Amino acid sequence: MSPCRVTSSRVSxxxxxxxxxxxxxxxHINVFNVKNCYTAAPIKxxxxxxxxxGKGKKREVTVAALxxxxxxxxxTNVDKAERMVREAxxxxxxxxxxxxxxxxxxxxxxQREDFFKRAQPREGHxxxxxxxxxxxELGVVIPVSFFxxxxxxxxxxxxxxxxxxxxxxLYRKSHIPDGPGYQExxxxxxxxxxxKVFQTKFAKIGVGSMPTEYQRLRFKDPFDSSQWKWFxxxxxxxxxxxxxLLFYPTAIxxxxxxxxxxxxxxWKRVMQGHAGANVVPVIASNRVGEEIIETEHGxxxxxxxxxxxxxGPTGEILEAADNKSDTVLMSTFDLDSIHYKRASWGVFRDRxxxxxxxxxxxxxxxx
Numbered sequence: 001m002s003p004c005r006v007t008s009s010r011v012s013x014x015x016x017x018x019x020x021x022x023x024x025x026x027x028h029i030n031v032f033n034v035k036n037c038y039t040a041a042p043i044k045x046x047x048x049x050x051x052x053x054g055k056g057k058k059r060e061v062t063v064a065a066l067x068x069x070x071x072x073x074x075x076t077n078v079d080k081a082e083r084m085v086r087e088a089x090x091x092x093x094x095x096x097x098x099x100x101x102x103x104x105x106x107x108x109x110x111q112r113e114d115f116f117k118r119a120q121p122r123e124g125h126x127x128x129x130x131x132x133x134x135x136x137e138l139g140v141v142i143p144v145s146f147f148x149x150x151x152x153x154x155x156x157x158x159x160x161x162x163x164x165x166x167x168x169x170l171y172r173k174s175h176i177p178d179g180p181g182y183q184e185x186x187x188x189x190x191x192x193x194x195x196k197v198f199q200t201k202f203a204k205i206g207v208g209s210m211p212t213e214y215q216r217l218r219f220k221d222p223f224d225s226s227q228w229k230w231f232x233x234x235x236x237x238x239x240x241x242x243x244x245l246l247f248y249p250t251a252i253x254x255x256x257x258x259x260x261x262x263x264x265x266x267w268k269r270v271m272q273g274h275a276g277a278n279v280v281p282v283i284a285s286n287r288v289g290e291e292i293i294e295t296e297h298g299x300x301x302x303x304x305x306x307x308x309x310x311x312g313p314t315g316e317i318l319e320a321a322d323n324k325s326d327t328v329l330m331s332t333f334d335l336d337s338i339h340y341k342r343a344s345w346g347v348f349r350d351r352x353x354x355x356x357x358x359x360x361x362x363x364x365x366x367x
Contacts, residue, residue, distance in 0.1 A: 059335040061202045063245060063281070064088035064096045065319075067308040068326040069289030072105045078127050080326075082134055085142065088328050094163075094202040095141040099285040099308075100249040101156070102145065103127055106287070109256065109302060110295035111186040119149035119187075122170060128159055136165030141200045143207050145249045147187070148172070156188045158249065163201040171196040171207055175231060181256040181302055195234060197241040203335055206238030207247045233359065235274035235282075240348070243280060244335050250286040253304035264305045264323070276315030279342035281333055283310050288324055313338045 066084045070077050081098050088096045101107075107115045122128065128144055135142045141163050148157035148170075156173040172191030176184045197206050235246055248271060255261045268284075275282040288306035292299050309320040310331045321327040342348065358366055 060332055061094050061335060062092045062330060062332045063283050063310065064093035065283050065285040065308045065310055065329040066098050067285060067288060067306050067321045070102060070105060070287055074103045077103055078130060084328055085134060088330065089138045089140050091330055093140060093330055097143055097247050097249060097283050097285045099287045100145045100251040101147060105291045105293060106251045107293060108184045108187060109181050109293040109300040111183055119147045119154050121149050122159065132161050132165040135161045135163060139163045141202060143247055143249065153189045154187055155191060158207050160198040160207060168198045169196060181300060195237045197238055197243045203244045204242050205245045205247060206243030208234050230270045232274060235278055239278035239280050246274060246280055246282045248284045250284055252286055253302040256300050256302060264307045268307060268309060272311050272315040275311040275313060279313045279345055279347060281311060281313050284308055313341060
């Protein structure tokens with residue numbers, strides 16, 4: 001699959017609606033040339049990565065999302081991840097996202113003491129070190145998801161490795177789900193890093209782990225349910241912190257307790273909303289394949305539904321995988337063009353943080 005270059009046709013089809021619905025701001029179209037926001041046409045703009053004039057040089061970045069089935073053997077999975085990273089690099093990728101907890105099966109189907117043996121400290125972690133060497137060799141950025149042991153604590157964590165192999169920092173997953181097949185609270189402490197944005201060689205990126213962070217009904221009766229949520233606040237916070245791209249490594253599939261429940265479309269639409277609401281591209285990587293874990297109640301099976309995708313800054317799907325195949329998805333973005341589109345759209349200009357105090361409550365009641 002060759003890299004996907006977004007064309008201006010998508011925007012040109014939307015342009016009349018912008019004029020009709022937002023005629024008071026129609027002058028912004030001329031100032032920011034909305035119709036060409038995604039094209040590769042040269043523009044003179046400030047190079048924010050260096051704080052000086054870019055003299056017409058575009059800040060283009062090509063992103064890749066990997067999707068593959070896992071075995072329960074670490075070496076086999078890491079070998080496959082490396083092969084796919086190399087494939088993405090050969091096609092021009094600069095930032096390459098690998099799915100969540102890719103070293104083995106998604107073990108959170110069961111509450112098993114022996115599965116804590118899968119956790120390792122960040123320092124000296126063999127998979128992280130291998131990916132650092134790979135990133136340095138290829139000159140690419142790689143976010144790496146892993147099961148972290150930190151003294152007596154355990155986290156679902158991600159390190160971001162820059163194109164020179166440097167570890168830029170750690171994000172620990174903030175929202176920990178708990179329900180049939182996705183019993184993460186048994187293994188993971190709530191993350192203590194807060195939301196993190198990382199300045200890489202190619203872009204300022206936000207990374208969040210989202211295997212099951214959405215509203216999921218445990219039973220068909222909506223009054224007897226376990227609710228797990230996606231959190232739009234996370235994407236907004238990362239965008240406010242300057243993230244130019246949002247990456248979500250993921251592990252999500254069927255429901256062991258309800259074979260008729262398919263959340264894949266809901267899962268995609270919510271993240272498309274994150275992209276559109278913040279005018280920031282979203283890259284989501286999920287696994288595929290059937291995984292069976294022995295539990296105290298017998299075998300538990302999840303079929304991971306893939307559907308990895310890359311969404312553009314208005315939430316449009318640019319590239320999408322199916323629900324079965326190992327896949328490398330790629331798209332190219334002009335970050336400066338998206339920056340000016342985000343500024344012209346006004347979603348951050350017109351925010352009213354003074355009115356959002358209710359978001360700091362659990363019950364919606366302001367003190």
